[in-house]
Amino acid sequence: MQKIAIQGVRGAFHEAAAKKYAGESIQLVECMTFRDLCKSLKSGQSDMAVMAIENTIAGSLSQNYGLINEYQLSIVGEVYLRIQMQLLALPGVELSAIKFIYSHPVALNQCNFFLDGLSGVQVYESKDTAESARMIREGNLTDTAAIAGETAAQLYSLDILKGNIETNKENYTRFLVLTNQSNQSVEGDKASISFELGHQPGTLADILTVFKKNRINLTNIQSMPLVGKPYEYRFHADLTWESKVDFEKAMESAGEFANSIILLGIYKRSNFNFQ
Structure with missing residues (x-):
């Protein structure tokens, strides 16, 4: 039985997301904060973790991108969940x-x-x-x-x-499935990366052009400030593709424009639906 860390307690939306991904036969590891969730995974208290990362009303949880980088966690999957409050x-x-x-x-x-x-x-x-x-x-x-x-x-x-008091009824949350082990799924068709760019004019445009030329679709991109480096940023991006060769070429070319680039995981994209 897999031990899966969630933010919250039994009955939380994180539990529903964990069961949607891994099935009903799981052992929950309840964590009251997202940092506690990361610590649980890093220490081996849990085998896997489910973390909310963006919502169609509230937007992205930018602090969670930072935690993934800080704890050097790997993304192995994603789950979309309809949220009714x-x-x-x-x-x-x-x-x-x-x-x-x-x-x-x-x-x-x-x-x-x-x-x-x-x-x-x-x-x-x-x-x-x-x-x-x-x-x-x-x-x-x-x-x-x-x-x-x-x-x-x-x-x-x-x-x-x-019932159903959420402001917008098209209310969905995307959850990331995390592990403490490196993940580059052979069958994956989606990847999450983080990268740093220099302050030269056009560097972000250059790296985005690389993805466009190689037919890579950016489904999400976020910027996060680098602690201790005022007005410098790390970018997090989610990429999808039809050909793994295109992705590999894009990553090789993107490295020419980034000061650093980290592959956080390659995984199967989840089918977003309205159920």
């Missing part, structure tokens, strides 16, 4: 009785339209959606609600006061 409370509690709402900051951001419509309610950030739900059950809090998923409602025996 529910407002949860103890059975019998009505919305008018709610004075406090807790959830993970990313979840709160995804529900800002609903939250802006409430009056007299204080909203607090927590470390996890499901942990917020568990807190209500364990504390028997009759004036508090949590924003979490339907699985958390079932797991902690809470009622759904308001």
Whole structure:
């Protein structure tokens, strides 16, 4: 049974993503922060980890790109998950009785339209959606609600006061599957890389042109500041291709323009769907 680290506790969206990737027969390693998740993987406490990396409403979790580089983790897969947010409370509690709402900051951001419509309610950030739900059950809090998923409602025996409160219903999160071992899948058709560029004019355009000439599709590109080097940046990019030869040629040519380039993993791209 694989030990898979997740950010959060049972009932979190990370658990759903882990089971979508690896099946139901897994052993969860609960981590309250993304850094704890990385430490768990690096120390061997877990065999694999599932980490949220971008959301269609909240955008990219840029700090997680930094953690992947810092802990030198490898990407072996990805999972897309439909995210539907529910407002949860103890059975019998009505919305008018709610004075406090807790959830993970990313979840709160995804529900800002609903939250802006409430009056007299204080909203607090927590470390996890499901942990917020568990807190209500364990504390028997009759004036508090949590924003979490339907699985958390079932797991902690809470009622759904308001369903599907996410601002945009096309709400999806992409999760990366990580290991502590180098990964370059022979059958992979997607790669994640990180690279540093010099300050010469046009260096970013040069490396992007290399990918274009070799028919490489950039599905995502992010810039992250380099700690200790003001106004210098490391870029993270996700690449897809139809021919592995094209990818290999592109990587060889890209190295001519980058100060450094790291291959974080080659893996099979996940089929994005609306289920």
